[in-house]
Amino acid sequence: MKRLTRLLSVLVAIVSTSVFAEYNVNMTKGVTSVSHGIYGLHMMVFWVSVVIAIVVFGAMFYSLFTHRQSKGAVAANFHESTKAELIWTVVPIIILISMAIPASKVLIDLEDTTKAEMTIKITGHQWKWQYDYPKEGISFFSNLAQGSRDVITGTSAERENADNYLLNVDKRLVLPVDTSIRFLITSNDVIHNWWMRDFGVKQDANPGFINDAWAKIDKIGTYRGQCAELCGKDHGFMPIVVDVVSKADYKKWVAKQKAAAQAEAASATKTWSKADLMAKGKTVYNTNCAACHKADGSGLPPVFPAMKGSVIANGPAAAHINRVLNGKGGMPQFKALGDSDLAAVMTYERNAFGNTGSVVQPSDVKSAR
Template sequence: MKKLVVAFGLLLSFNAFAEYGLNMTEGVTSISRDIYGLHMMVFWVSVVIAIVVFGAMFYSLYAHRQSKGAVAANFHESTKAELVWTIVPIIILIGMAIPASKVLIDLEDTTKAEMSVKITGHQWKWQYDYPQEGISFISNLSQGSRDAVNGTDAGREKADNYLLDVDKRLVLPVDTSIRFLITSNDVIHNWWVRDFGVKQDANPGFINDAWAKIDKIGTYRGQCAELCGKDHGFMPIVVDVVSKADYKKWVSKQQAAAAAAVASASKTWSKADLMAKGKTIYNANCAACHKADGSGMPPVFPAMKGSVIANGTAAGHINIVLHGKGAMPTFKMLGDSDLAAVMTYERNAFGNTGSVVQPSDVKSAR
C-alpha cells in the first residue's frame, strides 16, 4: 500500500512538471517562429559538436589507455591540425551567422506596419494609445487579483490567472502587421509577450519599437520583464487578438466611449456618482501605495486618512495629482472625470471631510 501511495504521488508530480516546457515557445507570429527556428538550428549544431568532441575524447581515453601500453606521442607543431581547428569553427560560425543576421534584420524592420500602438509603462500599469484610431486607456491589474493578493493561500490558488489578468485588455486584429512604440513615463519597464516574440525595454525619454503579425485569434498574456519597483510583479499584459471585423466593432465602441467621457467632463456630477466611480479608480491606481483603507505606507507613501492634502484645498490636491510629488508620479494620463472622481473619493472617504472636485476643476488646472 505504501508503495502504491508513493507511486501515485510521483505520478502527480510528473503531471505537475509536465506543465513546464524545457524549450522555447514557438509562438504565433512569423518573427517568433523565426527566432524559434534559429534557436533550434543553433541547438542541433551544438549537439553535433558535443557528440563529435566528447566522442573523440572518450574514444581516445579508451583506445589509448595506459593499461594497453599506449605511449603518448611527442610532437610540438601540426600545421594540418591548426588549419582544421581554425577553418572548421569559422565555417560553422559563418553558417550560423547568416540566418541569425536575417532574423536580427527582420526584428528591426517595421516599415511594413499596417498600424501602430504606443505602449507606455507606468509604476505600475500600462498605457495603450492607438494614434490612428484616437483611442487611449490604462490597463491595471484586475481587481480579482488585487483581492487575492490580500486574501488567503487557498484563494490565490483558486483565482483565475492570478497576477496575469487586467481590467482593460489590449485588443489587436489578426493577420495585421503591427508596430509597437514602447516607452516609459518614469523608470525602465519591459513589455514582454512570449507568444509574440516581442520583448522590448520601455525607457523614459526614448521610444523603442518592435513589430508582430499575429496569425491566430486568441488571448495572450505577458508581464513586465524589468524590475521596476515594489509592484513590478503586479503589472501583467493581456492581449486579445480578434478578427478584423470584430476589431472594427471594438474600435467603434471605444471611440463612442471616449466621446462619452469627453462629454461627461463638461457636466456637473453628483457627489454620490463621483464617490462610486472614484472608489473603483482609487483601488486600481492608488491603493497599491496608499492602501485600500487609506492607511498608506509612511513615510514614503503617506496615509490618505486624515491627510492634510485630502482635507485641504481642492487646488492643492489637484496640483499634486496632476504633477506628482516625490515618489508619487503624475496621473495626467487619466481623464478629467476620472481624476475628479478619485480625488472626491480621497477627500470624502476614510473619515476625511474635503470638498467635491468636479471635472471642470481638473480641466482648468491642466
C-alpha cells in the first residue's frame, strides 16, 4: 500500500503544471503583435496536424482491427477509384489554402516596418552588441556582464549562483512600451543573429547588409535573448537584455544618457592623472579586450597576441593609438568608444602586465581620429 501511495504521488507530481512550468516545450507567446501572430499560426497548424493524425491513424487502426485475417477478411482487388483520388487531392489542397491565407498575413505583417515610430540600429561585433538611437543621438556597446565573466572558468556552484549567468549585460537596450520600433540589424565583422523570442524577432546581422524587423511591445518588463548564429569562440557570451519601460521613464532615460554623453565629452578635454587612467582603463580592458587578450594580458597566441611584453604596448604611443582606432586583421576598430575610454585602456595596456609604456591622454586620441 505504501508503494502504491508513493507511485501515485510521483505521478501527480509529474503531471502537475508547476513541474511542466519549468520545462515549457511549446513556442513562446511573446509580448508583441508579431509574436502573437506567429504563436497563433503555430497553434493553428499544430491542431490541424493533430486532427489529420487522428483521422489517418484512426482509419488505419480501425481497418487493421476490423478487417484482420483472423476474422476472414478478404482484401479487395481494384486498380483505381476516381472518387478516392479526387478526395485525397482536393481535401489536402483545401487544407493547405486554409493555412496559407493566415500564414501570408503573418508574413506580410512581419515585414511591414512602415508604421515605425522610432528606429534602433543594432550592430553585431565579436562578441558584443552596439546599439544606436539615430533620433536621440545615443550610442553604446552592450557587453556580457562582469559577474558572468568572473565565473566562466569557476565552479558549477559559482555559475549557478551568478545573476542570470551568460544572460546578463553591462548596459541594456531600453525601449518604450506601446511604441512601434524598427530595428536595423547589421554586423561589423562576421554573421551574427539578433534573437529576441519574446518579441518574435530573429534576424541575421550580415556584414555589409542591413536587415530590418519591427516590434510593438505590449508589456513593461525585462526580456532576454541571445546571438543565434555561431560567430566565433565567444559566441555564447553575447546575450541581449532589453528593458521595456513606460514612455515617461523612457524620456527620463534619454535625458540621463544625453547628460552622461555631455559629461564624457567634457572629461575628454581635461588632463587625467595616471592613477585615474589606470583605474578606468582596467574596467574598459576587462569589458572590451580581455575576451581575446585575457585578463592577465597573456593573450591566445598566435591568433590573439599577448599584451604582456607587446611591441605595440611598449612602443610609440602613436602606433598604439592607430592600432586601437583602426584595428588590424582580426582586431576590430574601436572608434565607437569615447576618447577618455580609449585613453584609459591604452594607458592601462601600456603600464599593466609589467609593461613600461607611456601615458595616453584623451587629447592624444582626439587628435589621432
